[in-house]
Amino acid sequence: MTATAAEGRPQRLRDNRDFRLWWGGTLLSSVGDEATRVALPLLVLLVTGSPLHAGLVGSVQAIPPLVLGLPLGVLVDRVSRRSVMTTAAFVSTVSIATVPVAFLMDALTLPQLYLVALCNSATATAYRIANTAALPHITGPHRLGEAAGQNETIWGVSALLAPPLAGLLFETVSPAAPFLVDALSFTVLAVALLAIRSPLGPDADSAPLRWRRELTEGARVILRLPVVRCLTVLATIGDFVFAGIGLLLIVLARESGASGLEVGAVFTAAGVGSLAGSALARRVELTLGLRAAVIGKHWLTAAFFPALLLDVPSWGIATVWGLIAFQVAVLNVMQMKYLMAQVPGDHLGRAQGLMTLLSQGSVPLGYALTGLLLDLFGARGTVLFLDAVLLALAGYATVARGLRATAENVHFDGQPLGGPGGKP
Incomplete structure (x- = not known):
């Protein structure tokens, strides 16, 4: 294999x-x-x-x-x-x-x-x-953390390079x-x-197909794995919160008098932050451990987000969003690593199928919510509402039992996976 x-x-x-x-x-x-x-x-x-x-x-x-x-x-x-x-x-x-x-x-x-x-x-x-x-x-x-980081890097590079290439x-x-x-x-x-x-x-011949059971098997597998379950909840709600972030940032940048070029720079900063996060995610986990890294990520995101309320120029908005994008990429890498590490190989497709449904399903709903909030409360009211959700998410990460299963307790094919006490 x-x-x-x-x-x-x-x-x-x-x-x-x-x-x-x-x-x-x-x-x-x-x-x-x-x-x-x-x-x-x-x-x-x-x-x-x-x-x-x-x-x-x-x-x-x-x-x-x-x-x-x-x-x-x-x-x-x-x-x-x-x-x-x-x-x-x-x-x-x-x-x-x-x-x-x-x-x-x-x-x-x-x-x-x-x-x-x-x-x-x-x-x-x-x-x-x-x-x-x-x-x-x-x-x-032995290389799942590094592979997850490289996978996230691919999507970061494409998000950074493709829009200007397509336009050109x-x-x-x-x-x-x-x-x-x-x-x-x-x-x-x-x-x-x-x-x-x-x-x-x-790896093995499949059992007889029973559609009702097979379609729900991914959910059952994830629910049995505390770390994967917790990371899935955090990532899904995070996808929902940030689905319409592009629209919010455009409104904020325009209200600050930013030009079209400056608005583009905001998204470039997000791409740079995402690439940095995917490159350093493994090192962050090795240094802090899974639980501290995930909890710290969520509290820092909730702390950075209100900075968008300040009357800052476009470069300030870009800096805030770049820092948040860095942390989101770190979480994405960890989630993919532990999904591949803990879910049995013959169940990975069904588990990832569920993850795809959750992540993609949250995007249109989250985007619609952001548009509704902007219409009802304006940009600053939307920031406050979304930050309240981020604070609740940080609180959940802090008390979640799943994150107490630290990296040294997680094994794949009988091998420790990295983190404090394990080998990278």
Whole structure:
């Protein structure tokens, strides 16, 4: 299952050929996919001139994770994860490639763009679930914390690079260019996945399929694992609170007189903070321990957030959000690490399917809540309301029993996982 050095010790990930293939392919496809996410509403606006459809084509992408998260989790635990991932990559290639072809033939229609948005979201959901379940097979049990950090780095890099890349290609090359780049990136990903030598699971023949039980198995597994259960609650509520943070920050920046360029800098700071958090998450946990790191993260976030109430320039807003993004990335890495570490390998797909449902399901609800709060109470009232939720979340983290199971008590395949008392 794992790649190890000749003397039996786990390889460094940078020396792991399969991990390099996975990392490069996933990074490239993530940048391409995020560029498509930015370019798609722009293309809809260009084709139709309708802001309504430009917004709706983005919102339909929330449907597949909600509808397919649990069934895809069952699928990932029963069939070849390599097949799921490569099929998702090839289907994405074909789906996205239809956009530049139709655009060049002057045959692009709104229904096609809706179908592409739905298809791309469905394949991304399948890949995300299979990716989490397959990653421990590539890295081995000794490198899960580092692997989780690298996974978070991929999404941070794509969030930082893709928006300006999409805008540049859309404006200077062709509105179809971001989609062509994305299609090529998924082709590279499929080739990289096929070149990975490690078996990606599942490890054993599946039991007879019982849909009712299988669809709820991920929840049962997570509920039995105190650390994973606690981190799941914290992450899900955090996703809900911060779903509309972009809208809030734009309103705050505009109220402070920020230009469009300065508003963009706020989000750049968030990307930098996220990258720093993913790079340092493992070191934070090794230094502080799981419980102190998680509790500290939540109290610091609740303490930083009210700084948005101050009449600060855009660089001040960027600094606050960058610090918060750093802490969010640290928590994301820890959550993924302990999910991969404690959930049995043949249940990881179903557990990640549930996590996908929870995280993606909270986004549209949280975004709608932020819009409602802004409309009712304004930007500063929204900050106060959300900070009250953050304070309650920090209080929960402080008293949660699950976090008392420290890292030295957590094992995977019989091996300690790092943290104080364990080996990194």
